[in-house]
Amino acid sequence: MFRAVRSILLLFTLSLALSAPELVVHAAPPETSKTQSSADPWWKHAVVYEIYPRSFQDSNGDGIGDLNGITARLDYLHDLGIDAIWITPFFPSPQIDFGYDIADYSAVDPQFGTMADFDRLVSEAKKRNIRVIVDYVANHTSDQNSWFKESRSSRDNPKRDWYIWRDGKGPGKPPNNWFSWFGHSAWTLDSSTNQYYYHYFYTEQPDLNWRNPEVQKAMYDVMRFWLDRGAAGFRIDAVSRLFEDPELRDDPILSGTNAYGDPNIEHKYTDNLPEVHDILKEFRKVADSYPGNPVLISEADQPNISELTKMYGNDDEVQLPMDFQVADVNKLSARDFRRLLNEVDDNSAGGQPHYFFSNHDQPRQWDRYGNGTHNDQIAKLMATLLLTTRATPQMYYGEEIGMRTTPPTSKEDVKDPVGKLGWPVDKGRDGERTPMQWDTSKNAGFSLAEKSWLPVPPSAAQYNVQDEARDPNSILNFYKKLISLRRTMPALRNGDQTMLNFDDQNVVAYVRKDAKTGDAVLVALNMTAENTKLKFDLSQFGLKEKNGKSLIPATAGKISLENVTLQPFAVMIVQVR
Ligand code: GLC
Secondary structure, eight states, rough: HHHHHHHHHHHHHHHHTTSOOOOOOOOOOOOGGGGTTTOOOOGGTOOOOOOOOOOOOSSSSSSOHHHHHHHHHHHHHHHTOOEEEEEEOOOOOOOOOSSSSOOOOSSSSSOOHHHHHHHHHHHHHHHHHHHHEEEOOBBBOOTTTHEEEEEEEOOOOOOGGGBBBOOSSTTOOOSSSSSTSSBBBBEETTTTOOOEESSSSSSSOBBBBBTHHHHHHHHHHHHHHHHHHTHHHHHHHGGGSOOOOTOOOOOEEEEEEEETEEEOOTTTSSSSHHHHHHHHHHHHHHHTTTTSSSSEEOOOOOSSSHHHHHHHHHHSSSSEEEEHHHHHTSSSSSHHHHHHHHHHHHHHHTOOOOOOOOBBTOHHHHHHTTTTTSHHHHHHHHHHHHHHSSSSSEETTGGGTOOOOOOSSSSGGGHHHHHHHHHTTTOOOOGGOOOOOOOOSSGSSSSSSOOOOOOGGGGTSSSSSHHHHHHSOOOHHHHHHHHHHHOOOOHHHEEEEEEEOTSSSSSEEEEETTTOOEEEEEEEEEEEEOOEEEEEGGGGGGGOOSSSEETTTTTTSEEEEEEEEEOOOOOOEEEEO
């Protein structure tokens, strides 16, 4: 009952917030599903938006976001122009890794709602042409999962081999030198059966044994469970870690130590084993057995383009491999971005790239790319890069209003266990997971609780949806404008992409041209604090006119392509013929 009243209140507040005069005309997402051909699937044109459900909208006043909160904000997402939301795990979990430790793959954690809430979210999203992508944590479960409880109960339990159990090398000595990504040995001794189990992440996240066909079957059934409930696909967590070397060879030790005091190692025998691709093919078969082109997005933090290229399965593996190379340039380097975008074009063999800059594991782009004085302008520049290349863009909640990383100020306040272990070198990931900043009311409109699970950053006073919706120059309206252009202009929606001006140290520039309609745009991004003069000759693309119509910044007349000046960190999108 309270929940229902609260939802009505929330919808009311939301409609007030969004009834402010809108300055940007937004084209609603086109109706796709039925007429969609698999040659031109929806995910090629989608803008994907990641939601960390704990932090998006709390609908029941407990300080933690939930599924009904997401449903209440669907109109906002629709208005922004979002086509698909990826929701990080909302399944029953002890929340050691905030949901990435799953105790039951086929249920909803009561703190996030019920299965009926999920069904309602999917159906309300569908009414707004928004698809729901579910997180698929394939590498490991929680140690509280009934599968693991059975597995650890005795050496001859039928599920013993569902996880990786090995004898140690001797008293107090684990089977080998493998280290957990989250610090210390990747092996934990289970004293009752006197064997070690393997965990790439926290001790409480035992790795599944993907060499066991029963595990494979159980996990494909998990996919079917969510596809049957209307999920539009999966973001597959930590996929490159599914397999380990069966001989358990020691990983090579590198120089130095990490934030947890462990020696740096190369994860040679636990990452990117070739068997991963066999499983990706099976994932794809499951996805393809459903109508509507369900999408598979891989969290594949591949070290270079040749490893990433293997993730582009085109027709038989994942459709969208997240590109960590592009995400983690970590400086405004025209040269690096141009090289990486070009490399992707040369290597993706027709596959569709998937770019992002922020997520729940990465410090936010506002400060990671910001220079301390031009952060808002740089946020717009990064938005332009994200939303104008041919890659499918993935946004992280709050980037569209310029949310910044706000780490805890003392160790006692840290929620993310890696932040406790690595403090103060690694403060963990709380800083990028703070509540969404909706307005200037209590807890920035995120929650009516006394205290939200993470504090609302002070920046919410200026950076919030309500205020930015009214400001024509806000980051929010800039995102809306870009998304709307991406949706409506054939060049940005479908066009080929060619990088320009390879010697330019300051500016990344590219042309997108749609072969069918001839529609073309020139995009230029000044990655420096200097005024930069530029000249473009686009005749090799059949674009003979020396003038173009500038869409961003919007100008009345045409501008000359032979004499362009870009202000510090300015962007330019020009329609060219
Ligand atoms: C992925 C998730 C991260 C989680 C880890 C272990 O990298 O994005 O949040 O901690 O997997 O599940």
